[in-house]
Amino acid sequence: MRIGIPKETIYEEKRVALAPAGVDTLIRNGHSVFIQNGAGLGSNFSDEEYRNVGATIVYSAEEAFQRAELIAKISPLTEDEASLLQENQIIFSFLHLAVGHKAIIQKLIEKKISAVSYELIEKNDQLPVLQSVSEIAGQLAIQEGERFLGSDVKGGRGILLGGISGVAPAAVVILGAGVVGLNAARAAYGRGAQVIVLDKDLRRLRRIENSLSKNITTVAANPYTISRGVKFADLFIGAVQVKGEKSPHLVTEAMVKTMKKGAVIVDVAIDQGGCVETSYPTTISNPVYTKHGVIHYCVPNLPALVSRTASFGLTNATIEYILNIADNGFMNAVIGDPGLAKGVCTHNGMCTNEIVADTFNLEFRRLHFFSTN
Numbered sequence: 611m612r613i614g615i616p617k618e619t620i621y622e623e624k625r626v627a628l629a630p631a632g633v634d635t636l637i638r639n640g641h642s643v644f645i646q647n648g649a650g651l652g653s654n655f656s657d658e659e660y661r662n663v664g665a666t667i668v669y670s671a672e673e674a675f676q677r678a679e680l681i682a683k684i685s686p687l688t689e690d691e692a693s694l695l696q697e698n699q700i701i702f703s704f705l706h707l708a709v710g711h712k713a714i715i716q717k718l719i720e721k722k723i724s725a726v727s728y729e730l731i732e733k734n735d736q737l738p739v740l741q742s743v744s745e746i747a748g749q750l751a752i753q754e755g756e757r758f759l760g761s762d763v764k765g766g767r768g769i770l771l772g773g774i775s776g777v778a779p780a781a782v783v784i785l786g787a788g789v790v791g792l793n794a795a796r797a798a799y800g801r802g803a804q805v806i807v808l809d810k811d812l813r814r815l816r817r818i819e820n821s822l823s824k825n826i827t828t829v830a831a832n833p834y835t836i837s838r839g840v841k842f843a844d845l846f847i848g849a850v851q852v853k854g855e856k857s858p859h860l861v862t863e864a865m866v867k868t869m870k871k872g873a874v875i876v877d878v879a880i881d882q883g884g885c886v887e888t889s890y891p892t893t894i895s896n897p898v899y900t901k902h903g904v905i906h907y908c909v910p911n912l913p914a915l916v917s918r919t920a921s922f923g924l925t926n927a928t929i930e931y932i933l934n935i936a937d938n939g940f941m942n943a944v945i946g947d948p949g950l951a952k953g954v955c956t957h958n959g960m961c962t963n964e965i966v967a968d969t970f971n972l973e974f975r976r977l978h979f980f981s982t983n
Contacts, residue, residue, distance in 0.1 A: 611936035612642045614678025616671040617649040620685040622894040624652025624917035625924065627682035627702075630659045632925035632932075637664035641936045646674045652914075653921040675699075682932060684924065685911065686710055692717040700724045700940055702932060704743075707955050707966045709856050709883045715970055718956040724940050730854050730963070731931065731953035737853065741789050742927040746913040746920055748793025748849065751876045752782070752801065754912070755845040758874045758898055758905050765900055767872035769844055772802025779803045783839040785831065785860060785885065786849030787814035790878050794847045796822055808839055836860055841868045848877040850885035854965045861886040863902075871903040881910040944977065951977055 613636060615627050626649050628636075633643045643665040647657055657667050668674050675681060675694040683691075683703035692714045695701065698721070705727035707715055718725050728739040752771075759780060761768035773779030782798040784791045787809035795818055798805045807818050808831040815828035829835050840846055840861055846869070850857050857879040866875070866888050877889040884890070888901050892908045894915060899906055913920040931950055935943040944951045955963040960975040967974035 612644065612677060612679045613932065613936065614668075614674040614681045615643065615645040615649055616674040616681065616683065616691070617646040618652075618683065618685050619671070619688060619691065620911065622914060623685050623911050624914050625684045625911075625921045626650040626653050626655060626917075627684050627921075627924065628929070628932075629653070629921050629925040630655055630663050630665075631922075632929045633660055633665050634663035635929055635933060636936060639933060639937060642666065644668050644674050644677045646671055650921075653917040655918075655921070680932065680935060682928070687714050689713055689717075695721050695723055698722050698724075700726065700935065702726050702728065702928065704728045704881075705955060706881060707963070708854055708969050709881075712970045715956070715961065715966065715972065719959055719961060719972075722959045723956055724954065724958075725956040726931075726950070726953045727854075727955050727963075728928065728953065730955070732949035739924070739927040739931075740851075742923040743913045743920060744789035744851075745793050746916060746923065747878050748790040748795075748847075749797045750912050750915055751790070751794045751847045751849070751878050752797035752803075752845075754897070754907055754909075754915075755782075755847065755874045755876045756780075756801070758907060759845060759872075763898075763905070765872050765903065765905060767844060767870065767874075771798070771845070780844040781806065781842055782845045782847065783843035784808070784847040784849055785836060785839070786847075786851065786879075787811065787818050787828070788849060788851055790849035790851065791847070792818060792821070794849060794878075795826055798845075799823060799826055803845075806839060806842070808835060831860075833860075837865050837868070840865045841870075844870065844873055846873065846875045848875065848879050848885040848889070850879050851882065854963065856883040856969075857885045859885060859887040863887045866904055867902045869902070869904045872905065874905045874907060876907045878912065880908040884908060 680700040756771045759769045782803040784807045806827040810831045879885040961967040961972045
């Protein structure tokens with residue numbers, strides 16, 4: 611199969627869909643890889659490294675799209691990228707279609723694209739590709755939030771996350787005990803912060819206590835406890851994730867108004883619309899704004915801050931799926947892997963994801979495949 615890797619065009623996105631090691635795996639299995647020149651530079655992978663493992667360097671996004679049967683990306687498709695897709699092509703990326711533009715969905719349907727959304731792929735009741743970036747995002751949420759608690763930031767509270775003898779540490783409140791929340795709790799606890807984690811799933815809260823520490827406070831999430839947690843927080847981490855859907859605004863503007871002046875919100879759910887009502891997307895170079903005296907950090911592509919680690923992690927998580935499709939064909943791969951099938955949002959001119967279809971008032975059709983063996 612011919613696999614294309616275009617350079618990411620989203621502002622300040624430095625990750626690449628496959629590290630050279632992943633490309634090497636595909637080449638060794640008899641497939642061809644066409645990667646746009648400079649696609650890996652943001653992650654410190656040179657064109658020469660890709661060339662040395664057998665990839666073909668192409669010099670435009672158009673060529674990467676035109677020469678490939680399967681396109682591997684990271685960021686959601688832009689309208690310009692959607693226009694480059696070829697009839698019956700396969701696209702692998704974090705698509706986030708439920709919070710995207712209808713024009714892009716329509717283009718996928720018109721061109722009979724088989725669109726696989728990384729964040730929807732399942733394995734053993736987990737989301738293995740999403741988990742690779744969530745581990746990073748959870749740790750970075752604490753790292754970046756801590757930075758904006760300092761006195762050098764306009765309006766910052768001037769708090770040391772771990773405190774000192776005789777001075778209390780910062781209160782870190784995390785809403786959501788999934789992979790992001792778990793990694794955020796681990797990072798915050800390791801720095802000596804007072805950590806409180808809220809989630810409505812008691813099993814997840816038990817996992818926090820059992821895998822980290824009983825000294826982390828866990829609280830069943832509901833509007834009352836969330837409002838109290840928000841008010842108490844020096845650093846609030848929004849780690850709510852609803853598979854395939856826009857994140858609900860569990861933290862209202864009224865709750866934000868009760869927060870301490872100079873408190874920091876890191877809304878990790880912003881790539882799915884955000885779980886804080888006052889959140890809107892920011893960028894890596896201009897990551898914060900202040901509303902109601904509260905500093906908001908809302909960078910959708912947070913893992914791009916550590917692009918090399920993130921690109922390796924994504925390659926580790928996706929290569930088995932790309933190789934499966936390349937070796938066996940799209941239909942056979944999906945038939946043989948129901949978890950992969952759950953990631954398919956459009957196929958053969960139809961919307962095959964019910965949530966996306968409902969969001970944009972499109973006809974929904976369940977996947978029906980017949981083996982090509």
